[in-house]
Amino acid sequence: MNIITGNPGTGKHTIAKLISKKLNLEIIDINKIAIEQGLTKKNNHALDVDVNKLKKIIDKKASENSILVGHLAPYVIDSKNVKVSVVLRKSPYRLQPIYKKRKYSTKKSLENLGSEILGITYYDAVREFGKKKTFQIDTSDISISATAKKVELIFKRKSTKEDKIDWLHMILKKGDMQKFFPY
Numbered sequence: 001m002n003i004i005t006g007n008p009g010t011g012k013h014t015i016a017k018l019i020s021k022k023l024n025l026e027i028i029d030i031n032k033i034a035i036e037q038g039l040t041k042k043n044n045h046a047l048d049v050d051v052n053k054l055k056k057i058i059d060k061k062a063s064e065n066s067i068l069v070g071h072l073a074p075y076v077i078d079s080k081n082v083k084v085s086v087v088l089r090k091s092p093y094r095l096q097p098i099y100k101k102r103k104y105s106t107k108k109s110l111e112n113l114g115s116e117i118l119g120i121t122y123y124d125a126v127r128e129f130g131k132k133k134t135f136q137i138d139t140s141d142i143s144i145s146a147t148a149k150k151v152e153l154i155f156k157r158k159s160t161k162e163d164k165i166d167w168l169h170m171i172l173k174k175g176d177m178q179k180f181f182p183y
Contacts, residue, residue, distance in 0.1 A: 001062045001081050002155050005073035005125055006088035007116045009098035011139045011147060015088065016069040018148040023155065028061055030054070030070030051075045074124040085129045086151050087122045089165050091140040092180060113180050117167040135162040 002025065004012050013029070020027045034040050037057055039050045055076040062068060062081055073085065092113045099109040115121060125134045135154050139147050153159035171180055 001064065001066050001068055001077070002083055003068045003073045003077065003085040003125075003129075004088065004151065005069075005071055005085060006121055007071055007090070007095070007112050008104075009095050009102070009112070010088035010090045010116075011144065012069050012071070012088055014144055015148050015151055016067050018144070019151055019155065020067055022148070022152060024065070026063070026066040028058065028066050028068045030058065030068065030072045030076060033057055033061070034072075071121060074121065074128040077128075079129045079133075082129045082133055084155055084157070085125045085134045086154055087125050087134065087136045088139050088147070089116065089119070089122065089136050089163070089167075090138070092117050092167055092171065094140050110180065110182070117171060117180055119165065119167070122165075135160070136165055138163040138165050 004016050004019070006012050016027050019025065034049045034054050037054070039054050039057075041048050049072060051072065054072070055078075058068065058076050059078065059081070062077065068077055095113055095116060096109070099112065104112070119136075122134070122136050137147060137150050137154075142150075150159070150161075154162075171177055
């Protein structure tokens with residue numbers, strides 16, 4: 001199974017739709033399944049998910065001809081079932097207006113921005129699936145079609161090129177640490 005993961009707003013679902021059509025793959029949307037199966041509960045404006053139950057459901061639905069999509073991918077799929085994991089990344093400066101448009105609370109925005117800055121989803125994917133199966137792509141300044149092409153080449157194993165991303169260094173250089181980590 002191929003995976004597209006990353007923080008909210010990085011383009012996961014948009015890219016998955018394009019790739020699934022091109023490569024004739026079924027999309028398995030983690031969040032959709034969690035909601036449909038009643039595995040979520042609200043906790044201070046955020047959704048908590050029962051990842052253990054979700055993992056069992058995903059294991060049954062997953063196949064060679066599917067793309068698993070969602071930020072919870074590193075926590076709900078067994079690494080032995082993973083062919084390739086692509087983590088979409090985006091500059092925190094580009095994510096802020098997306099979160100504002102989605103009406104995320106300040107707390108939720110800061111949690112997601114902090115996660116992106118620190119590369120938590122990427123590092124969790126590497127930890128769960130291994131460095132040889134995990135690739136990161138910076139979606140900040142490239143088109144949807146260019147991103148889809150990069151993902152397609154990685155899925156087909158015609159490319160092992162990933163982007164080097166260090167948002168923490170960037171925000172430190174700009175003096176914006178307090179903006180993103182006000183606590």
